[in-house]
Amino acid sequence: HSLRLQDSRRTITHVDKVRKMVLKSTVVQTTPFEGQKPGTSGLRKKVKVFMEKNYTENFIQSILNTLGAKTKGATLVVGGDGRYFSTQAVKIIIRIAAANEVKKLIIGQLGNISTPAVSALIRTLHTSGGIILTASHNPGGIRHDFGIKFNIESGAPAPDSFTDQIYEHSKKIKEYKIVPDLDCDVSVLGLQKFEVDGRSFEVEVIDSSENYVKLMKEIFDFPKLKGLIRGTGDRKPFNILIDSMNAVTGVYVRKIFVEDLEASPDTNVRRIIPLDNFGEIHPDPNLTYAKELVDKLKENPTYDLGAAFDGDGDRNMILGKNAFFVTPSDSLAVIANNLECIPYFKKHGVKGFARSMPTAAAVDRVAKALNKELFEVPTGWKYFCNLMDAGRLSVCGEESFGTGSDHIREKDGIWAVLAWLSIIEHKKKSVEEIMKEHWAKYGRNYFTRYDYEECDGEKSKAMMDDLEKRINSGELVGKSFDGANKTYKVKLADNFSYTDPIDHSKATKQGLRILFEDGSRLVFRLSGTGSSGATIRVYVESYEEKDTDKDAQEQLKPLVTIALNISKLQTYTGRDAPTVIT
Numbered sequence: 001h002s003l004r005l006q007d008s009r010r011t012i013t014h015v016d017k018v019r020k021m022v023l024k025s026t027v028v029q030t031t032p033f034e035g036q037k038p039g040t041s042g043l044r045k046k047v048k049v050f051m052e053k054n055y056t057e058n059f060i061q062s063i064l065n066t067l068g069a070k071t072k073g074a075t076l077v078v079g080g081d082g083r084y085f086s087t088q089a090v091k092i093i094i095r096i097a098a099a100n101e102v103k104k105l106i107i108g109q110l111g112n113i114s115t116p117a118v119s120a121l122i123r124t125l126h127t128s129g130g131i132i133l134t135a136s137h138n139p140g141g142i143r144h145d146f147g148i149k150f151n152i153e154s155g156a157p158a159p160d161s162f163t164d165q166i167y168e169h170s171k172k173i174k175e176y177k178i179v180p181d182l183d184c185d186v187s188v189l190g191l192q193k194f195e196v197d198g199r200s201f202e203v204e205v206i207d208s209s210e211n212y213v214k215l216m217k218e219i220f221d222f223p224k225l226k227g228l229i230r231g232t233g234d235r236k237p238f239n240i241l242i243d244s245m246n247a248v249t250g251v252y253v254r255k256i257f258v259e260d261l262e263a264s265p266d267t268n269v270r271r272i273i274p275l276d277n278f279g280e281i282h283p284d285p286n287l288t289y290a291k292e293l294v295d296k297l298k299e300n301p302t303y304d305l306g307a308a309f310d311g312d313g314d315r316n317m318i319l320g321k322n323a324f325f326v327t328p329s330d331s332l333a334v335i336a337n338n339l340e341c342i343p344y345f346k347k348h349g350v351k352g353f354a355r356s357m358p359t360a361a362a363v364d365r366v367a368k369a370l371n372k373e374l375f376e377v378p379t380g381w382k383y384f385c386n387l388m389d390a391g392r393l394s395v396c397g398e399e400s401f402g403t404g405s406d407h408i409r410e411k412d413g414i415w416a417v418l419a420w421l422s423i424i425e426h427k428k429k430s431v432e433e434i435m436k437e438h439w440a441k442y443g444r445n446y447f448t449r450y451d452y453e454e455c456d457g458e459k460s461k462a463m464m465d466d467l468e469k470r471i472n473s474g475e476l477v478g479k480s481f482d483g484a485n486k487t488y489k490v491k492l493a494d495n496f497s498y499t500d501p502i503d504h505s506k507a508t509k510q511g512l513r514i515l516f517e518d519g520s521r522l523v524f525r526l527s528g529t530g531s532s533g534a535t536i537r538v539y540v541e542s543y544e545e546k547d548t549d550k551d552a553q554e555q556l557k558p559l560v561t562i563a564l565n566i567s568k569l570q571t572y573t574g575r576d577a578p579t580v581i582t
């Protein structure tokens, strides 16, 4: 059973400790582990893999080796979603960082900080980066997943060039440095000083949410949002249901929604006590894994908006009354189209927009109408970050339930909900009305994604290779495929590659695309965030200018059938149904 890592209501005493204890580092001989290659978003494996002797130590040392000369004297943020093994990992990080001459670690109380809040802290405190302990939306607990990723000094996930080096170091590691006797209590707020090898080493345990909440208050108009939720004048209260899925956002949701916006702790929020196994659920905000929230909204039509987040708080799902589903690609487009009601954008202006390649192109139409630049990047938030640093990108998102802006360098679940609430407050319309008004103006990019989880790795790869071969031979272009009452003719097919407009780095093989003449698209990718086996993702999109009120699954059925036929997915994997449809 799960144990709580943090009771967010606990009152905290601030203690400053100076340990006069003289500590010494030692060098431990080790040998490399296979497969310490960071994926879309850091290294993710089963907990028991991270528990193997030296496994976590090797990886942390490899991160510091990659930081190289910058390690000495560095200040780093450490925090994560509080999943099982976080406490042990924090301990290892403290001991290895101290031995490697890191000057200071800033650690969230009990090791908990959401991913967006880590990114914010790195930026606010100008640290050299941060280590995030999370496997994001993957299940947690001793039988499930753990993960470690590094974010650089801009607050962004480390780019490929950096993670490639971590991997290289991990393959040839021979030793790591550690201070085995360093014990540090991360449950109490305050500064603790140690003397290690004659140098001073500091650990500051901070409140997990303070800096982040302050940032949200600068971005959004909290008094207005409070008015929306409490009701003002002739407007009745806007009834929300925010679901933290037993994960780290609970701490932030209590502060922001309950304490500041005065939502009811009993009826407006749920599952806000973070658990180290997320209460045995899959903390992923989509229609499958956040079904409890969907059901609550269907049962109780007085709810005007529902929202859920993933384990580490960077993903979000937005639902309207009766669980009206806003697909993430549409959510991005609506937010991009309505930035004038958010103080942050009034102050900083609106630069360009961006989406990941598999994300439906709804935001492209907004960019065109507002005369803004639009970027299409590979899957992975890191690809947005150079554009933000260069001042060319304000708001971006991914079909995988990620939305965010240049206020930080990660996607941000709570930010997305506050953005939607700001729009609702401003327009005085419901989620569904706002969505339908958007489609009436821009047309609708119908979108669905089929996931086939835990497929056989070899067979999945064979399927992708086979399809890629046919794409490369050129045989698909010009070919027609019959749908229900439409024929789809292939206009272009390729394996997506991307050249970063800022540093010109190139990312190749980012997903197989088949584009049809009417603008419909099929995309095939292998997930880069799984911890075992392979997950095949099939993305299907089709644009309708007028016919915008259909059920997405019905509308896309013919194209889904074409996708399964072209890819021979059933033949290769033996699967006749996806595990998740979003």
Ligand code: G6P
Residues within 6 Å of the ligand: 040, 041, 136, 356, 379, 380, 381, 382, 398, 400, 402, 526, 527, 528, 529, 530, 537
């Ligand atoms: C994480 C990343 C996202 C990415 C998503 C899906 O959430 O931060 O940028 O879109 O995973 O990645 P995958 O490789 O599993 O499709």
Ligand code: ZN
Residues within 6 Å of the ligand: 115, 135, 136, 137, 310, 311, 312, 313, 314, 315
């Ligand atoms: Zn996440």
